[in-house]
Amino acid sequence: MSDDSATPTYDVAIVGAGPAGAAAALAACRAGASVVLLDRAEFPRDKPCGDGIAAETLEVLAGLGVTGVTDGYPPVRSLRLVAPGGTEVARPLPRPAHTVPRKVFDARLVEAAVRAGATLRRHTVRSIRYAAGGVLLDDRLAARVLIGADGAGSVVRRALGHPVNPQGHLAIAIRGYAPASGDEQLIRTTSARWPAYAWSFPLGDGTANVGYGEVLRGAPLTKAYLLQRLTDLLPGTEATGLRAHHLPLSTRRPAPARGPVLLAGDALSLINPFTGEGIFYAVLSGALAGAAAAEGPERAGPRYTRALRARLGRHLRHSGFATLLTRRPRVVDAAVRAARRDRAVFHRMVDLGLADGVFDLRTIGRIGAELLPFAAPPP
Secondary structure, three states: OOOOOOOEEEEEEOOOOOHHHEEEEEEEEOOOOEEEEEOOOOOOOOOOOOOEEOOOHHHHHHHHHOOOOOOOOOOOEEEEOOOOOOOOOEEEEEEEEEEOOOHHHHHHHHHHHHHHHEEEEOOOOOOOOEOOEEEOOOOOOEEEEEEEOOOOOOOOHHHHOOOOOOOEEEEEEEEEEOOOOOOOEEEEEOOOOOOOEEEEEEEEOOOOEEEEEEEOOOOOHHHHHHHHHHHHHHHOOOOEEEEEEEEEEEOOOOOEEEOEEEHHHHHHHHOOOOOOOOHHHOOOHHHHHHHHHEEEEEEHHHHHHHHHHHHHHHHHHHHHHHHOOOOOHHHHHHHHHHHHHHHHHHHHHHHHHHOOOOOOOHHHHHHHHOOOOOOOOOO
């Protein structure tokens, strides 16, 4: 990025109109900023993802004045978690979740952002420069503040000089849709190629979002391999619409801001390393980035950095700690046994993996007790 001169056309330009970008647009518009929302795709468009929408995500959106994004998709009230060793726990979720295809969910958020006043433009950003009073995109579109919400392959992130996440801090997953019965979320972990798991999240119409993912630690993985692992863990699954995608884990995050440029969502490596969840992080970080961007180029970066630290700092430390603890499958076995014995432990694990929860001494103690050689088998 180099200096140039241009008259800012917008207060805020946002690259990427997924959940992070749309939430940023909503927040900035609510703060009175003029906003342009850029994406290379036309909406509605498909996006490979687990499609899980936690209750906390809906809370953030409600704070931005957005409701109804899960209409037509019934709540999912329970979760079954299978440990690598085979122990299972099935309990009601602390709060109901939803499974909404990203083709629907993202389009609804974009529509809400446009109604709030954002200008949506289909455009592929190729160059980014610092300019007098802000940032210049492709030598023709200027803004006082730029938000990069353009996903794992973020152009904005690369322009800031941040490399992609290295091995061990990057996962890959394949996702499809398959016929399914039942109304509970399923996560089946496996010790083979750990950390790795398969999932099945029901949409409520007789189908489910199904997939498999694992952390990258060596040679690239093929689509055929990922599909085989999916069918190994979810036998009989015949999925369509299969697409693979990378997940930059939060254990290796770049700086959230540099000058008048902010990063949010996957572009900031905000993927939960414990579960691979990213929509809550995307919506929350986007909302914080949009509110900060409306303050102008001098205040946006410091404000956003402080807001992220206050809202997610402790949680991200705890999720990183959980990742270290669960490097050995037997610790996951112990955690699932503890969650089977104790509903409070189950709730802590869900909040840590799907929202912004933290560990407590009770949870750590319960899991530690399950690791003792004389621990009784769970009921």
